[in-house]
Amino acid sequence: MSSDETGLPEGWQVRRSNTKNLPYYFHPDTKDSRWEPPAGTDTEKLKTYMGRYHSSKGISSSSFSAPEGKIRAAHLLVKHRDSRRPASWREPKITRSYEDAQHLIEGYRDRIRDGESLSELATTESDCSSASKGGDLGFFAKGDMQKEFEDAAFNLRKGDLSDVVATASGLHLIQRLE
Incomplete structure (x- = not known):
């Protein structure tokens, strides 16, 4: 995943928490992690990326x-x-x-x-x-x-x-x- 695709500043990644099963933001070089996007994020690109790759649309209540x-x-x-x-x-x-x-x-x-x-x-x-x-x-x-x-x-x-x-x-x- 590139910064162009996610809208995150260079080096930042979207990962998924094992305990909460929610996406979070991580920078592998600095080991910084956070729930909110870092400063400098292109929020429109991030919104599109998250909608495409990190949503669970259609959760069935019958299950x-x-x-x-x-x-x-x-x-x-x-x-x-x-x-x-x-x-x-x-x-x-x-x-x-x-x-x-x-x-x-x-x-x-x-x-x-x-x-x-x-x-x-x-x-x-x-x-x-x-x-x-x-x-x-x-x-x-x-x-x-x-x-x-x-x-x-x-x-x-x-x-x-x-x-x-x-x-x-x-x-x-x-x-x-x-």
């Missing part, structure tokens, strides 16, 4: 069964400069305002309501590292997520999409999978 007391959901996260950690795999420093983030996520919500899948959009547009899995967060129980996120997710029926949910992490659209 999973929900453990007792747990649900499974996917989400699309849009961070803003006041988010708890204003950086992501797409952007090393997020500078957009809350209002700009709100406008973006409302546009994604409208696109999903018009027939696009949350999974497809999350793969390229979400500021969460779960983008590589189409936004799929796996199974979680009450107490595992931020309260606002958890309340919204547990109140959805399977297949339903939430309205915009604000947490300390940013703005979310949540879809209940199981």
Whole structure:
């Protein structure tokens, strides 16, 4: 994988974590590793590369069964400069305002309501590292997520999409999978 293909600065690579099964960024010469892309990354090239090679579109919910007391959901996260950690795999420093983030996520919500899948959009547009899995967060129980996120997710029926949910992490659209 070349810098021209990934958009990463020279020497940087995309690798996959064995423990989290998520992509991360690694520089073999310096042994530097990080979850967010390094400074100097061409985020548009990286977005295209990650969508092509590091997504798991089409995860079938029928191959999973929900453990007792747990649900499974996917989400699309849009961070803003006041988010708890204003950086992501797409952007090393997020500078957009809350209002700009709100406008973006409302546009994604409208696109999903018009027939696009949350999974497809999350793969390229979400500021969460779960983008590589189409936004799929796996199974979680009450107490595992931020309260606002958890309340919204547990109140959805399977297949339903939430309205915009604000947490300390940013703005979310949540879809209940199981």
